[in-house]
Amino acid sequence: MDQRAIDAAxxxxxxxxxxxxxxxxxRRRWRLMFAALPPKGLTKDLIAxxxxxxxxxxxxxxxxxxxxxxxxxxxxxxxxxxLKRRLKPGTVxxxxxxxxxxxxxxxxxxxxxxxxxxxxxxxxxxxxxxxxWNGPRFFGLRVARPDRSTEGAKPPAGxxxxxxxxxxxxxxxxxxxxxxxxxxx
Numbered sequence: 543m544d545q546r547a548i549d550a551a552x553x554x555x556x557x558x559x560x561x562x563x564x565x566x567x568x569r570r571r572w573r574l575m576f577a578a579l580p581p582k583g584l585t586k587d588l589i590a591x592x593x594x595x596x597x598x599x600x601x602x603x604x605x606x607x608x609x610x611x612x613x614x615x616x617x618x619x620x621x622x623x624x625l626k627r628r629l630k631p632g633t634v635x636x637x638x639x640x641x642x643x644x645x646x647x648x649x650x651x652x653x654x655x656x657x658x659x660x661x662x663x664x665x666x667x668x669x670x671x672x673x674x675w676n677g678p679r680f681f682g683l684r685v686a687r688p689d690r691s692t693e694g695a696k697p698p699a700g701x702x703x704x705x706x707x708x709x710x711x712x713x714x715x716x717x718x719x720x721x722x723x724x725x726x727x
Contacts, residue, residue, distance in 0.1 A: 553601045553602070556597055560594050560597070575596055629683075631650045634647050635648070635682075635683075639670055639671065646663070663677025663681055664676060664677035665677070
């Protein structure tokens with residue numbers, strides 16, 4: 543039997559033993575493990591689960607740094623970085639602004655534009671427009687939130703078509719750009 547199997551079996555036995563402890567024994571174990579009293583609101587089940595997790599974490603390692611960072615962001619009430627999950631390296635974003643076509647390629651370490659790598663689309667949008675922009679919105683990856691004060695109201699006659707036109711994205715995927723004659727910027 544290899545060392546890993548023996549360690550895993552020993553850890554599993556220790557976790558099983560923790561599950562069988564009473565509340566007083568769990569509180570003593572918590573004090574030894576964390577050098578502090580357990581929070582008063584924790585139930586016996588939660589104390590046992592946290593101790594079991596710590597045992598496994600010490601034996602097998604903790605969370606991957608990227609996952610730990612994401613969980614910290616979520617715990618702080620921030621949204622996950624969905625954009626990085628949706629945009630795969632090699633994706634090409636195309637935006638025409640003031641008659642000039644701008645092509646951005648998603649890379650593993652950021653975004654390529656004009657021969658340089660940038661950490662965010664917002665930085666590129668700021669360079670292009672010389673004003674502050676939400677980069678994903680500028681490149682058509684997000685649409686503007688509807689104005690809640692006018693929600694449900696109809697636009698004045700003649701303005702409906704203009705409003706619909708403004709809501710369209712001017713971004714083309716690399717596939718649709720290649721269908722338009724192979725232009726890739």
